[in-house]
Amino acid sequence: MVLTNLDYFFTTFFKAHRCKIIHKEKGLIKVQLTKELDRELMNRPFYWHYMEKMGQKGEPMKLTFITDPNHPNQQSGEWVHFGSPRLQQIINHLKKNEIFAKLYQYVSSHVETPLYPWLVINIKIIYQGKQTREELFSIGLNLINGLMRTNMMESIHDLSFQRSVPDFCFPLSPLIRLKSGYRRIENVLKQYIYDQDQTWVEETLATGKHELALLQHFYESRDDENEALYQKEVSDIKNRYQPKIIVQVINGGLFYLTDSYQN
Known part of the structure; x- marks a missing residue:
């Protein structure tokens, strides 16, 4: 994916x-x-x-x-x-x-040709922990039959698009609403994240615990004057080693494609 x-x-x-x-x-x-x-x-x-x-x-x-x-x-x-x-x-x-575009596949045709709506979302997932890792996704959802494709931008890379409906073509109205379609894509990503190896989370938390222990040892004989500094460093370590997963939508679009992409 x-x-x-x-x-x-x-x-x-x-x-x-x-x-x-x-x-x-x-x-x-x-x-x-x-x-x-x-x-x-x-x-x-x-x-x-x-x-x-x-x-x-x-x-x-x-x-x-x-x-x-x-x-x-x-x-x-x-x-x-x-x-x-x-x-x-x-x-x-x-x-x-x-952020969002509506594009129609260029079709040279002299007969009535339907164009099927696809919601295409490009997303970045950031795993923030002891180290930071990023992944890019391109997912397409057919808003007629619910078919979902990964690496969608790669699959339509060689197609030509335009901003107006080509002659002799007609766009089909989506049966799946955009909001509902986005939620479907979101759920797939959530499941993907859930299925990932969580070792990085455990390693991040373990490192944070180790850093806190070292800090506590360093400030073992602290007095009221450096208590505030100690608490600030504790807060910094907790924030630094708190595992986070951030999902960012890069951009997306509604792409109308011929029936060759229906299956």
Whole structure:
């Protein structure tokens, strides 16, 4: 279920934003940014302000991302991984600018063609404990028959979409409401989380208990003056080693697809 392929994630993101993929291989992707995405990601406001004042177009940057730490050319690009600032920056961009979309599969047809509604949600799960771990999910739910697919964005990656209904096509009305559909996806994720190995929780709590014991030993002969400091450090340790699971919706959409995705 989990989307661990960052190569796919970055390829999909940059293609969707009309960036040219200059070079791609396993563990490495090089892209030519558009002006719009350069402004969003590269933090060069003075450069673009100067270009506009001079009446020039400006030159968006090229970026090379390394997703495999063992890649032979790892020094030639920016290493990105789950939890890296660059990945978080892109996810924040998606959350800010592209929370929800309604798109229709492009169909070239001269006969009446039904389009089936799919609720597609892209989600990040963060496991916060002794160490932090993240997972990305893309789940689709057919709002007619309840069929659910994982890695949904990957399965529709090669399709073309548009914002208006194609000629000779008609969208079917959902039988499952969006709110109810989201709850179904949410329940699947909850069950997935429940089924995971909980060793990390036990290790986190054990580490916190050990840290508290060391702190108590250090402050064993404390007086009233450092009692407040002791209590603050106790609170900090409890917060730091309290296992947490955070579920974040990155973005989502209502995708109308042909019946080839019905089964």
